[in-house]
């Protein structure tokens with residue numbers, strides 16, 4: 021059938037919703053009711069005109085194919101490099117350009133193109149639409165853009181890996197907020213995920229109130245991460261569901277998380293609109309060869325009709341019209357059964373997989389029937405109308421649906437992941453700052469959790485400090501082990517653990533132990549844990565047979581020696597007697613992602629190794645100047661001591677005039693002892709209390725989307741409620757640069773709309789309580805600015821069993837004029853200031869300076885070679901590292917095939933099973949029985 025037009029469609033389109041089916045099975049739905057209001061008779065003429073227009077348009081506009089979005093994000097990073105860190109260190113003075121094609125994920129052309137449609141993570145923050153509030157500041161974007169293609173590695177390598185596997189993580193997952201209660205998603209009649217069809221891509225649905233000028237925007241699936249009792253100035257928020265959760269299915273709540281490109285009207289839909297408009301034209305010049313296509317009775321159409329209270333199969337009521345996108349598709353729709361095949365090839369009716377509907381053609385309708393239909397349609401629309409306040413809430417939620425684009429792992433990262441997840445090796449992977457250790461670790465955790473999704477307590481995620489544990493969604497090693505401060509000897513600690521059923525169970529159940537930021541784990545503690553593991557599991561293998569996944573960089577912050585061991589000096593985890601037996605592979609990651617400039621990356625690497633050349637000293641000394649930023653944001657100053665940070669931030673706050681807004685965290689969790697919980701939460705990035713004023717410099721401490729990430733710097737420009745933010749967002753002309761109404765008239769208009777919205781809404785269902793949150797203008801890495809109404813988020817300290825020991829709900833912001841080096845570890849910062857005069861510890865200077873992404877954003881005072889200290893034992897240890905390639909060639913290079921006997925004194929009363937390490941599961945069963 022030419023042009024894909026259906027006469028029946030043409031008629032029905034004039035009164036109801038439409039479906040369009042593309043060749044690849046994509047569905048577009050929209051309302052075409054405007055056409056009927058303007059349509060002139062006769063219907064056949066309308067249809068004919070539409071048909072004609074459709075022919076013309078489809079000839080004019082060949083279907084566009086969607087680009088492979090994932091290819092735009094992370095082209096392969098380092099196909100031709102080896103992973104030999106030794107080599108890398110040797111070559112560290114010769115900057116190379118070996119990372120061709122590396123793309124910074126922050127600058128990806130289509131940032132949200134890899135949104136995981138199945139993710140239910142909620143972002144309660146109100147990100148202004150990506151198209152709003154983005155003011156190109158300068159041409160820095162292009163500088164960054166060009167820089168990203170440069171080599172990020174300081175090492176030259178041969179091909180590290182033979183094959184590339186696809187592996188990616190959603191950074192978002194690790195950071196997702198899980199706030200039950202509101203599920204706006206349920207208001208949607210159906211979601212993209214409800215369909216098996218992988219190609220299903222878009223769906224349009226009009227706003228309930230015509231005329232529709234633009235397709236509706238995405239809607240978040242959950243309410244903001246506000247818990248009941250959240251102690252903010254305006255009182256607690258409710259967690260009840262919004263009315264939209266029960267709204268009629270045709271409410272403007274259709275778009276699941278979707279790429280911004282989805283907000284553009286697809287070409288096919290444009291054509292269809294034009295077809296409808298052409299119904300006004302006289303029917304001259306119609307190609308007589310055109311025949312109406314048949315409507316397909318799609319399963320979801322029936323479902324939708326049912327939800328709308330329309331009898332399924334009632335064509336009169338369900339008003340679904342096939343508008344095919346191009347002629348090639350339309351010719352495939354069968355006249356008889358409406359299957360996707362030519363009519364001539366239609367099988368016998370007995371083989372049809374659905375009941376064909378009664379053929380209803382527009383010219384069969386009488387005038388009164390049409391009027392009746394129109395009336396029905398109007399009533400339906402009326403019933404579906406939602407009040408403006410609800411719409412505002414929906415819109416505000418829509419703004420928060422931006423998701424993190426997944427990061428594609430590099431080849432060497434992927435290879436490590438494979439060693440851990442598929443080959444179950446005990447691995448220690450390390451690398452200089454910015455080589456993606458944290459990213460890889462999050463990917464590994466995600467994969468392991470997927471692998472053990474039915475036995476979540478098999479994977480224990482831990483870190484050396486509370487802060488590091490929070491970053492990976494785990495607990496501290498001490499907490500996991502149930503060892504308290506862990507000062508006692510192994511037998512005493514084992515007794516202690518046996519008295520604690522939860523801790524005992526953890527030791528028995530754990531199959532994989534993840535340890536992040538190993539550089540701060542004391543060597544003695546590592547040995548003790550190893551001994552405990554063997555005893556608790558009654559298994560003589562290293563770590564009692566537990567697979568270890570460890571990461572960190574020993575050139576960064578060392579363990580804090582406790583008062584008893586001060587004389588002993590630092591004992592690193594690699595100094596532990598059991599280190600080499602417990603780990604199968606020690607791997608150095610070589611590709612630097614944080615610093616795109618290889619010269620800068622090399623300067624940092626020299627510093628890391630403590631082998632700093634004169635030219636590097638000179639280059640660092642040149643950074644003793646004030647960088648010229650084009651906005652009012654200053655570099656974050658890093659201090660070694662916490663009190664220095666507090667003093668600096670407090671001083672800057674005091675210098676600001678205006679009202680101060682205080683936001684107290686809401687802390688919950690299974691640990692009910694207040695002191696204990698406070699202690700657990702004390703190391704969290706999110707502060708217990710944050711006081712803000714207009715003009716305060718703040719840092720985002722959670723990833724919001726691909727642009728607004730952990731470490732983004734911004735300034736508070738206003739405090740406003742969600743409703744006011746909606747007005748601000750939609751009517752920027754009413755507000756000045758300071759986010760205040762431009763004049764009295766604008767102020768009145770804003771107030772009136774806010775009040776109407778507040779009172780018109782259902783109090784229980786409307787989360788807009790009028791509470792004011794900070795509106796922050798962030799400066800993004802690409803040189804643009806974005807405003808965000810920052811709402812509370814959640815952080816958890818979670819045991820492997822899923823038990824949430826402690827949880828904090830707080831704004832994801834910290835004051836950012838100053839930051840401690842300890843808190844900065846793991847961060848990526850655009851602007852950093854450091855005075856090396858204050859440095860007193862190995863690794864501190866390296867951690868501080870290596871937070872910066874570029875020399876342009878780094879300000880260094882009092883650079884002194886002697887302050888840039890690397891511990892000699894650390895340097896020696898790193899000389900022994902080898903590449904992933906080597907690890908693959910020699911499966912057990914560091915001697916993991918080792919079964920350490922349980923010593924007599926350590927031996928538990930029950931029979932030892934130290935020689936049964938091949939029969940892991942049987943071993944575990946026995947252990948469980950033993951426990």
Ligand SMILES: Nc1ncnc2c1ncn2[C@@H]1O[C@H](COP(=O)(O)OP(=O)(O)OP(=O)(O)O)[C@@H](O)[C@H]1O
Nearest residue numbers: 428429430453454455456457458459613614846848
């Ligand atoms: N495969 C990748 N593709 C793109 N960007 C990446 C990749 N891996 C890491 N990055 C980016 O590089 C930066 C540094 O990553 P990450 O924090 O994981 O490094 P790190 O080795 O843990 O650093 P540090 O030791 O300083 O904590 C981050 O901005 C991260 O998003």
